[in-house]
Amino acid sequence: MSMRLRCDRTPAWGVLRQLFETRGRTLDLRQVFATDPGRFERLTLQAPHVFADLSKNLVDETLQAALTELARQCGVAAHRDALFSGQHVNSTEDRAAMHWLLRQPVADAQALPLPVQVELRQVHAVLDAMLAYAQAVREDVAITDVVNIGIGGSDLGPQMAVLALDEFADQGKRYHFVSSVDGHELSQVLRRVRPESTLFLVASKSFTTLETMTNARSAKAWFQAQGGRDIARHFCALTSNVQAAAEFGISTTFGFRDWVGGRYSMWSAIGLPIAIAIGPQHFRELLAGAHAMDAHFRIAPLERNLPVQLALLDLWHRNFHGFSSRSVAPYHSGLRRMQAYLQQLEMESNGKRVDETGQALPYATSPVIWGEPAANGQHAYFQMLHQGSDVIPVEFIAVKKVAHELPEHHLKLLANGLAQAQALMLGQADPGGHRHMPGNRPSTFLVLEELTPTSLGALIALYEHRVFVAGSLWGINSFDQWGVELGKVLAKAIEPRLESGDTTGLDASTAGLLKRLRS
Numbered sequence: 001m002s003m004r005l006r007c008d009r010t011p012a013w014g015v016l017r018q019l020f021e022t023r024g025r026t027l028d029l030r031q032v033f034a035t036d037p038g039r040f041e042r043l044t045l046q047a048p049h050v051f052a053d054l055s056k057n058l059v060d061e062t063l064q065a066a067l068t069e070l071a072r073q074c075g076v077a078a079h080r081d082a083l084f085s086g087q088h089v090n091s092t093e094d095r096a097a098m099h100w101l102l103r104q105p106v107a108d109a110q111a112l113p114l115p116v117q118v119e120l121r122q123v124h125a126v127l128d129a130m131l132a133y134a135q136a137v138r139e140d141v142a143i144t145d146v147v148n149i150g151i152g153g154s155d156l157g158p159q160m161a162v163l164a165l166d167e168f169a170d171q172g173k174r175y176h177f178v179s180s181v182d183g184h185e186l187s188q189v190l191r192r193v194r195p196e197s198t199l200f201l202v203a204s205k206s207f208t209t210l211e212t213m214t215n216a217r218s219a220k221a222w223f224q225a226q227g228g229r230d231i232a233r234h235f236c237a238l239t240s241n242v243q244a245a246a247e248f249g250i251s252t253t254f255g256f257r258d259w260v261g262g263r264y265s266m267w268s269a270i271g272l273p274i275a276i277a278i279g280p281q282h283f284r285e286l287l288a289g290a291h292a293m294d295a296h297f298r299i300a301p302l303e304r305n306l307p308v309q310l311a312l313l314d315l316w317h318r319n320f321h322g323f324s325s326r327s328v329a330p331y332h333s334g335l336r337r338m339q340a341y342l343q344q345l346e347m348e349s350n351g352k353r354v355d356e357t358g359q360a361l362p363y364a365t366s367p368v369i370w371g372e373p374a375a376n377g378q379h380a381y382f383q384m385l386h387q388g389s390d391v392i393p394v395e396f397i398a399v400k401k402v403a404h405e406l407p408e409h410h411l412k413l414l415a416n417g418l419a420q421a422q423a424l425m426l427g428q429a430d431p432g433g434h435r436h437m438p439g440n441r442p443s444t445f446l447v448l449e450e451l452t453p454t455s456l457g458a459l460i461a462l463y464e465h466r467v468f469v470a471g472s473l474w475g476i477n478s479f480d481q482w483g484v485e486l487g488k489v490l491a492k493a494i495e496p497r498l499e500s501g502d503t504t505g506l507d508a509s510t511a512g513l514l515k516r517l518r519s
């Protein structure tokens with residue numbers, strides 16, 4: 001395992017604490033822009049397919065250098081290299097985290113350790129087979145509906161990407177995503193589809209997840225009750241538990257390895273709905289975009305490394321300024337599931353209170369991630385962003401060129417994004433009045449040339465690596481999720497009690513609610 005040092009145990013941490021008192025706490029964006037004409041150039045970064053303006057954040061050159069020094073002292077580069085050489089960076093589950101390998105071209109295999117080369121060959125074998133299958137489904141006009149049954153990482157990435165890449169999608173088919181065990185979801189979809197024209201994709205890394213297995217069983221029962229016979233044609237499993245899929249009765253399966261974390265899995269067989277929607281060539285472009293960002297993360301110096309610099313700002317906001325959330329503001333309706341995707345990616349990865357060795361952390365970790373496509377957000381919660389008592393950093397995502405034929409709409413949309421970021425920073429003076437807006441509220445502005453498979457791949461990989469770096473600085477394992485287990489265990493125990501009404505030994509609140517829900 002690489003040498004890592006928790007952020008608070010580095011000399012740089014102490015330096016940052018001092019700098020926060022002497023210049024961080026009082027930094028005024030309006031002033032620093034007025035006195036530093038080179039600020040925008042210095043605090044902007046062009047990574048593959050993603051341009052980032054970091055200049056409206058509460059840092060200056062000195063602070064940025066001190067933050068970068070923190071990354072150096074924490075051993076972020078060595079930890080990153082451990083990730084990319086297949087070491088078991090997921091220490092509590094004793095596994096590698098090699099989602100990056102899913103987008104690695106075969107041609108680059110020689111640079112990898114031998115066991116990883118073997119994995120890469122398997123990755124490409126599955127990818128080729130899965131893309132051939134996706135193409136066959138695309139050509140099969142009898143299949144009009146593709147229903148993905150999966151939850152968490154087996155839902156959010158594919159759903160987000162299929163929506164984002166709608167312009168590239170085969171419009172001859174409809175794509176449905178059923179995730180919750182709430183029967184409304186599945187029954188709504190089943191009302192709209194017919195067994196002979198539907199392909200069900202059962203997506204579950206473990207193939208044991210309660211929601212997914214319940215939905216899959218109900219879908220299969222519905223299919224058979226409607227006279228459907230050919231399970232092999234109408235059901236396909238995407239899983240690393242091939243055996244469980246076979247026992248369930250599904251013979252068409254695309255697998256992936258346990259070193260693919262659920263929330264990092266859209267590049268694996270879990271991406272099949274994306275591949276069916278946009279086609280094999282575009283799916284390869286999605287992988288290529290992510291790979292370009294991997295290469296940037298691996299080789300760009302820390303000062304010009306976008307995932308590193310974003311993660312350092314995240315830490316600066318969270319641990320020094322004490323900002324407890326970040327709002328994601330995509331100015332493109334195709335990115336309307338982005339915040340849901342990022343919620344899992346960031347909060348399931350870095351919502352931890354102990355370090356890798358199990359010691360309680362003396363500082364805060366993952367902020368709350370939230371938001372909406374921002375044109376809507378502006379008419380809902382932006383009031384709070386501008387005048388509320390909490391300072392909430394905002395991350396704008398804008399796309400320069402769009403495909404629709406309403407250019408004046410796009411102009412207005414972009415103008416609104418720029419204006420909101422400007423208003424957050426500038427504020428408005430109305431001393432003592434209700435129109436006063438304090439301003440000096442930080443934001444980051446990301447720009448994509450176009451929303452394509454390539455740029456989406458790069459953007460998502462950027463977020464993955466940023467989360468990794470933040471976790472690295474905080475000294476936590478970003479790849480486990482033990483916190484979700486207790487609720488699952490308790491739900492299993494409560495289910496039969498809901499049937500029987502037995503409340504013995506339950507706390508008064510759970511017992512009272514259980515009785516009320518039964519009566």
Ligand code: F6P
Nearest residue numbers: 152153154204205206209262484
């Ligand atoms: O409950 C959390 C979780 O384990 C996520 O990490 C995962 O993405 C999701 O459940 C679904 O798991 P699976 O793909 O195994 O069904």
